[in-house]
Amino acid sequence: MTPREILKKIRKIELRTRGKVQASFAGQYRSVFKGRGMNFEEVREYQPGDEVRAIDWNVTARLGEVRGDAYVKKFTEERELTVLLVVDVSASGNFGSVDMSKRELAAEVACVLAFSAVRNNDKVGLLLFSDHVELFIPPKKGRPHTLRMVREILYFQPKGRGTHPAEALTYLNRVVHQRSVVFFLSDFQTPDFTRELAMTARRHDMIAVPIIDPREEELPDVGRITLEDAETGEQLEIDTSSRSARLKFLRAVEARQAARTRELQRLHIDTIELRTGQDYAPGLRTFFRNRERRLAIPA
Numbered sequence: 223m224t225p226r227e228i229l230k231k232i233r234k235i236e237l238r239t240r241g242k243v244q245a246s247f248a249g250q251y252r253s254v255f256k257g258r259g260m261n262f263e264e265v266r267e268y269q270p271g272d273e274v275r276a277i278d279w280n281v282t283a284r285l286g287e288v289r290g291d292a293y294v295k296k297f298t299e300e301r302e303l304t305v306l307l308v309v310d311v312s313a314s315g316n317f318g319s320v321d322m323s324k325r326e327l328a329a330e331v332a333c334v335l336a337f338s339a340v341r342n343n344d345k346v347g348l349l350l351f352s353d354h355v356e357l358f359i360p361p362k363k364g365r366p367h368t369l370r371m372v373r374e375i376l377y378f379q380p381k382g383r384g385t386h387p388a389e390a391l392t393y394l395n396r397v398v399h400q401r402s403v404v405f406f407l408s409d410f411q412t413p414d415f416t417r418e419l420a421m422t423a424r425r426h427d428m429i430a431v432p433i434i435d436p437r438e439e440e441l442p443d444v445g446r447i448t449l450e451d452a453e454t455g456e457q458l459e460i461d462t463s464s465r466s467a468r469l470k471f472l473r474a475v476e477a478r479q480a481a482r483t484r485e486l487q488r489l490h491i492d493t494i495e496l497r498t499g500q501d502y503a504p505g506l507r508t509f510f511r512n513r514e515r516r517l518a519i520p521a
Contacts, residue, residue: 250510310408319437320499351390352382
């Protein structure tokens, strides 16, 4: 693909996602991802409606002697956050049985999340991994930075074909010291990495984004076929005309997905499950609504 074609595709993704960000996601993002604290802004005279507990009695004692007024401290939310997009670029992500691959869907969703963050003046960084850390782009702000990340997710050529998320999360925890919002985008076709997942969830606000292709969940009845693992090259011949073979495949998939769901719930990690060939917007909206509803419940 030529540089012109790459730029055209990235621009197309930007235009497609910008409307969604402006319409709802930026506001939803802001409502569920709060700043790290409050910044002191000024001391001003007490006004009807102000909370009594906001009165600064030291300042009131000092200035009130002259004017006889009470004074309150005014704070503003410290809004700036750091968002990290951790994206699986192993060979299995290139698979897509519909109009886009898992990697292309990951790039578009990452674009929505990144522009929502940038619109709220937050910094965004990127970590790409396969069986090792392939690329780390430190968090920054701005449209050019965001478009570069989208380009890397789409067109970066990884050296590895396998998947080793444990190494990626260990690296993340080593280089990112400030608590951040971490979106982990992967098809989760990986060896167990529960220990590193738990450690990252304790340090950061982590959201898992499993990306699934429908052909990975159910086999079509098309006779005898050969399946090949994109990461290992291992091949398996299967007769899809056999109902029992198709059912065995389906049950294995359901068991794997159920185990993943249980593990993420046990670690209190929110999940946004997305599928190629389906609009990702409803899934994102549901995630934001559920988190906003949960935050509204008094602790």
